[in-house]
Amino acid sequence: MSAVTPDAVHGHDHGHDGHDHDHHMPTGWRRWMTATNHKDIGTLYLFFSFIMFLTGGVLALTIRAELFQPGLQIVRPEFFNQLTTMHGLIMVFGAIMPAFVGFANWMIPLMIGAPDMAFARMNNWSFWLLPPAALLLVSSFFVPGGASAAGWTLYAPLSLQMGMGMDMTIFAVHIMGASSIMGAINIVVTILNMRAPGMTLMKMPMFAWTWLITAYLLIAVMPVLAGAVTMLLTDRHFGTSFFNAAGGGDPVLYQHVFWFFGHPEVYIMILPAFGIVSQIVPAFARKPLFGYASMVYATASIAILSFVVWAHHMFTTGMPAVTQIAFMYMTMLIAVPTGVKVFNWIATMWRGSMTFETPMLFAVGFIFVFTMGGFTGLMLAIAPADIQYQDTYFVVAHFHYVLVAGSLFALFAGTYYWIPKWTGHMYDEKLGKRHFWLSMISFNVTFFPMHFLGLAGMPRRIPDYNPFFTDFNQLATVGAFGFGLSQVFFFYIVLKCIKGGPKAADKPWDGAEGLEWTVPSPAPFHTFEVPPVFEAPAGHGH
Amino acid sequence: MKRENRTLRVKLLIAACVMFGFGFALIPFYKTICEVAGLNNLLRADKGVSNSQIDTSRMVMVQFDANTRNLAWRFKPLQASVNVHPGQMVRVDYEVENTLDRAVTGQAIPSYTPMVAERHVQKLECFCFRQQTFAAHEKRVMPVVFTVDSDLPTEVPVFTLSYTFFEVAGTQK
Numbered sequence: 001m002s003a004v005t006p007d008a009v010h011g012h013d014h015g016h017d018g019h020d021h022d023h024h025m026p027t028g029w030r031r032w033m034t035a036t037n038h039k040d041i042g043t044l045y046l047f048f049s050f051i052m053f054l055t056g057g058v059l060a061l062t063i064r065a066e067l068f069q070p071g072l073q074i075v076r077p078e079f080f081n082q083l084t085t086m087h088g089l090i091m092v093f094g095a096i097m098p099a100f101v102g103f104a105n106w107m108i109p110l111m112i113g114a115p116d117m118a119f120a121r122m123n124n125w126s127f128w129l130l131p132p133a134a135l136l137l138v139s140s141f142f143v144p145g146g147a148s149a150a151g152w153t154l155y156a157p158l159s160l161q162m163g164m165g166m167d168m169t170i171f172a173v174h175i176m177g178a179s180s181i182m183g184a185i186n187i188v189v190t191i192l193n194m195r196a197p198g199m200t201l202m203k204m205p206m207f208a209w210t211w212l213i214t215a216y217l218l219i220a221v222m223p224v225l226a227g228a229v230t231m232l233l234t235d236r237h238f239g240t241s242f243f244n245a246a247g248g249g250d251p252v253l254y255q256h257v258f259w260f261f262g263h264p265e266v267y268i269m270i271l272p273a274f275g276i277v278s279q280i281v282p283a284f285a286r287k288p289l290f291g292y293a294s295m296v297y298a299t300a301s302i303a304i305l306s307f308v309v310w311a312h313h314m315f316t317t318g319m320p321a322v323t324q325i326a327f328m329y330m331t332m333l334i335a336v337p338t339g340v341k342v343f344n345w346i347a348t349m350w351r352g353s354m355t356f357e358t359p360m361l362f363a364v365g366f367i368f369v370f371t372m373g374g375f376t377g378l379m380l381a382i383a384p385a386d387i388q389y390q391d392t393y394f395v396v397a398h399f400h401y402v403l404v405a406g407s408l409f410a411l412f413a414g415t416y417y418w419i420p421k422w423t424g425h426m427y428d429e430k431l432g433k434r435h436f437w438l439s440m441i442s443f444n445v446t447f448f449p450m451h452f453l454g455l456a457g458m459p460r461r462i463p464d465y466n467p468f469f470t471d472f473n474q475l476a477t478v479g480a481f482g483f484g485l486s487q488v489f490f491f492y493i494v495l496k497c498i499k500g501g502p503k504a505a506d507k508p509w510d511g512a513e514g515l516e517w518t519v520p521s522p523a524p525f526h527t528f529e530v531p532p533v534f535e536a537p538a539g540h541g542h
Numbered sequence: 543m544k545r546e547n548r549t550l551r552v553k554l555l556i557a558a559c560v561m562f563g564f565g566f567a568l569i570p571f572y573k574t575i576c577e578v579a580g581l582n583n584l585l586r587a588d589k590g591v592s593n594s595q596i597d598t599s600r601m602v603m604v605q606f607d608a609n610t611r612n613l614a615w616r617f618k619p620l621q622a623s624v625n626v627h628p629g630q631m632v633r634v635d636y637e638v639e640n641t642l643d644r645a646v647t648g649q650a651i652p653s654y655t656p657m658v659a660e661r662h663v664q665k666l667e668c669f670c671f672r673q674q675t676f677a678a679h680e681k682r683v684m685p686v687v688f689t690v691d692s693d694l695p696t697e698v699p700v701f702t703l704s705y706t707f708f709e710v711a712g713t714q715k
């Protein structure tokens with residue numbers, strides 16, 4: 001285990017004084033507006049993403065309420081399209097991505113023994129760009145013509161035709177992209193340059209590794225998305241014809257550019273989740289992670305392959321068969337490194353002394369349910385079969401299995417795992433377990449029937465449906481409301497833990513390893529001002 | 543350390559800018575790929591008629607459809623449909639009239655139903671090959687000349703060739 005640092009002791013006197021080199025610590029809202037401390041910014045990211053998660057959730061529940069019965073009951077079809085679009089955009093760019101950046105901010109400096117992120121002010125900026133972007137997105141519902149209704153992918157020609165809500169969305173995507181790029185640059189520099197002495201790249205915690213690779217992906221593809229929406233903007237207002245068929249442009253070209261961003265983007269949302277699970281599974285199996293090096297290479301292969309599979313989202317656009325086959329095989333190849341990861345997690349658990357506290361429940365739940373999402377992904381990768389599945393609820397089921405049961409469950413797992421370090425209190429274990437089972441069951445009640453709906457031919461993004469789909473839709477709606485309420489319950493558990501609870505030990509999990517457990521709980525405002533000396537944990541295989 | 547960090551930040555920022563440019567570079571790249579692979583050449587003449595043999599054993603019915611989108615033009619084919627043998631040269635005339643009091647530039651975009659027909663039509667001449675500028679209230683008759691390949695699948699006895707005229711954005715003054 002790594003050595004305890006002098007700083008960890010020093011940190012016991014409360015954060016906001018005793019550092020003569022530090023300027024006076026602002027209080028109240030100024031503390032958060034001008035935050036440059038990685039822990040404060042991490043907290044901001046996490047709360048922001050939770051608010052956006054609830055916002056996106058309300059949109060989702062409105063969609064499910066409308067779909068409770070065939071016919072139109074609650075919303076008009078135009079508004080329904082806005083709901084599906086905004087639900088996707090808010091969940092992807094407002095909830096999942098910022099939540100992972102929040103984890104990176106809080107944990108990466110603690111895990112690699114750095115005093116803070118490399119660029120504290122840029123860090124502040126990358127967070128505070130997000131609320132205006134979110135405001136733009138949400139307020140676009142109230143402008144003439146309403147919010148963007150082109151789907152979260154903003155496909156041309158729809159996105160060339162809409163009102164000013166579309167322009168606000170484009171601008172919001174620009175801002176959020178800039179924020180992500182700055183956050184990613186900060187993470188790369190922190191990880192590459194600021195590790196504690198003795199921590200070589202191949203001794204880094206997996207979470208740092210997965211985030212390093214994710215950050216590179218972000219730097220590579222967020223600018224491409226920015227370019228794509230810039231082209232939409234100039235097509236809309238400045239007479240260019242990139243995607244505008246009337247001027248000789250090609251709407252399918254937009255899909256190519258978008259998915260060149262879009263497919264790496266889905267790995268941006270899952271790789272940090274892999275990292276969190278790779279931290280948690282060894283801690284509760286009380287064994288080192290099986291196949292650390294293969295985990296690193298698998299993560300890197302997934303990232304590289306993600307650049308050459310984008311057209312599997314476009315099998316029905318009339319591509320030549322040769323191209324379809326090439327993209328089909330490249331896509332299926334991704335199952336290999338992903339399989340390596342899943343088998344490594346299982347091998348880590350094999351013959352471990354396992355206990356099932358809430359973080360472990362969510363991590364094991366993640367492995368189980370994410371793998372199901374992976375399998376439906378393989379089904380979708382089969383080009384001839386995809387023609388049947390394209391744009392049906394089968395696709396909706398697939399990506400919610402990997403994004404909700406994947407990314408979101410990993411975020412819950414990570415929250416329960418590290419919240420003792422954040423707040424200094426243990427969460428209520430009984431309530432945590434209850435949250436897990438409520439989420440797990442209601443998640444499956446919501447999304448499992450969607451597989452059947454999709455296979456039976458129910459199209460996605462349509463407010464009405466054939467009455468013979470009613471039963472499964474009602475089941476899904478009931479599940480969705482249960483899932484929504486479970487997350488309000490999660491918020492209560494977190495608040496309760498912030499306010500009080502049993503005092504958390506510095507290392508509340510006896511099997512946990514890593515520098516983050518060498519600092520006191522709650523983590524003091526300043527940590528590792530003197531770099532700790534890192535020794536690889538025993539049995540790490542290096 | 544501070545300097546190392548800054549150097550790395552500059553490098554990564556440059557990488558981000560390069561990728562922004564790469565997004566735009568995908569456009570000519572994609573167009574070249576399509577040209578080389580012979581995909582998506584709706585707005586160009588097909589290179590020579592590959593098959594001049596007329597297949598008199600069957601007839602194909604080609605229906606013509608004409609639309610405008612947000613454009614006050616009168617646009618219609620002079621015949622609703624033709625019956626042809628595959629391989630036979632067909633000429634169809636379309637009447638186009640600008641009903642506006644200003645000059646307008648339009649572009650016609652073809653589309654085929656069923657889609658498979660697109661690959662089996664060889665177009666020699668078409669008003670859709672370039673943008674068409676019409677003076678105020680100008681009226682013109684414009685032709686489309688094409689042949690239907692004899693390898694058109696036999697399960698397609700009828701197909702529709704449809705054109706939609708769009709106003710070219712940025713040219714209205």
